[in-house]
Amino acid sequence: MLKKMQNFGAGPAQLPFEALQSAREEIYNFRGTGLSVMCISHRSKEYTELHAETLDLLRRLLNLPENYNILLLHGGASLQFAMVPMNLLNPGNSADYIITGRWSLKAFNEAQTVGNARIAATTEQDGKFLRIPKQEALNLDSKAAYCHITSNNTVYGTQWRQFPGAAGVPLVADMSSDILSRQFDIAPFGLIYAGAQKNLGPAGVTAVIIREDIVEKCRAGLPTLLRYRTHVENNSLYSTPPCFAVYMMNKTLTWLQSRGGIEWAQEQSVLKAGLVYGTIDSAPEFFISSVEEESRSLMNAVFRLPTEELEEAFIAVASENGFVGLAGHRSLGGIRISMYNAVSVDSVRELTSFMRDFATKNG
Numbered sequence: 001m002l003k004k005m006q007n008f009g010a011g012p013a014q015l016p017f018e019a020l021q022s023a024r025e026e027i028y029n030f031r032g033t034g035l036s037v038m039c040i041s042h043r044s045k046e047y048t049e050l051h052a053e054t055l056d057l058l059r060r061l062l063n064l065p066e067n068y069n070i071l072l073l074h075g076g077a078s079l080q081f082a083m084v085p086m087n088l089l090n091p092g093n094s095a096d097y098i099i100t101g102r103w104s105l106k107a108f109n110e111a112q113t114v115g116n117a118r119i120a121a122t123t124e125q126d127g128k129f130l131r132i133p134k135q136e137a138l139n140l141d142s143k144a145a146y147c148h149i150t151s152n153n154t155v156y157g158t159q160w161r162q163f164p165g166a167a168g169v170p171l172v173a174d175m176s177s178d179i180l181s182r183q184f185d186i187a188p189f190g191l192i193y194a195g196a197q198k199n200l201g202p203a204g205v206t207a208v209i210i211r212e213d214i215v216e217k218c219r220a221g222l223p224t225l226l227r228y229r230t231h232v233e234n235n236s237l238y239s240t241p242p243c244f245a246v247y248m249m250n251k252t253l254t255w256l257q258s259r260g261g262i263e264w265a266q267e268q269s270v271l272k273a274g275l276v277y278g279t280i281d282s283a284p285e286f287f288i289s290s291v292e293e294e295s296r297s298l299m300n301a302v303f304r305l306p307t308e309e310l311e312e313a314f315i316a317v318a319s320e321n322g323f324v325g326l327a328g329h330r331s332l333g334g335i336r337i338s339m340y341n342a343v344s345v346d347s348v349r350e351l352t353s354f355m356r357d358f359a360t361k362n363g
């Protein structure tokens, strides 16, 4: 018997069941080749078609204009922390970073190893990040090469609801944990990157969306694989791509498209977050949320219970009931519920009913 758990893990996160099932059926025989997709040339007709199809799916789901390139790279979001400044930050220039959590801090620290990075705002208070800054609080440099933000703060559970205005300076965003969960205007963005393992597919492939004028301005003289231009010119096939991860991304995006794309995902995430925050707010002394209300993430809800013992019991009893992936980030503790696209409204409804029951019994 297949024991199916309901997975609320923050990443690598749940993939659509249909995507896993379809991959299982094709594992020995990819598109009639009689071979696994893991064992064929990335120059084969079958793989190059899959590759092009995946790029096209992502372009259509995001409704991307022609002047944006999509790259599929190795190295995770963490390599982008370095590649962005290496390519976009010329000597003599400076880049702005808005620090709203652990990942933006890492991106900033990495940029400092490359060039001149500057903090345009931080919401750190007593070592914690509980909100998104207001536009008035941003100290932006109008000459900056770019302004970097993290659209969703996976660890602290905050999210930019409205992206900041950077007055003509291109925005660069780490959207690893909320890409394809909502519609937004792409125009202010020069570059967007996202590790796949939250909303796009499995770990191992990273999507980079880069505007044409930004590619033109990229620095020369970098090692070949670290230049965006190399990947633009070679359609992300300069060296062997992460073929299997791209294949699973294709399955995940096909699933999302069949459900109704980004509009559907946005509707679902509003419903899911409504259920979770509604439950938290119904027992604020038991489910203790310190995140500012307007900054709450629709992807990751982070909260504490009155004691660490209760948190441990919550995670253990939840697991006995089939709900897993609920422990907070290792740096914070507490509870985190991640509600990416492949997590259904029904799953979330069952979890919130468990939460209410647990609060009644233990509150």
Ligand SMILES: *Cc1c(COP(=O)(O)O)cnc(C)c1O
Binding pocket: 011, 075, 076, 077, 078, 079, 103, 150, 152, 153, 154, 174, 175, 176, 177, 195, 196, 198
């Ligand atoms: C998970 C995550 C990362 C880290 O991604 P890697 O692929 O492990 O480098 C970076 N940024 C955000 C916002 C994330 O959620």
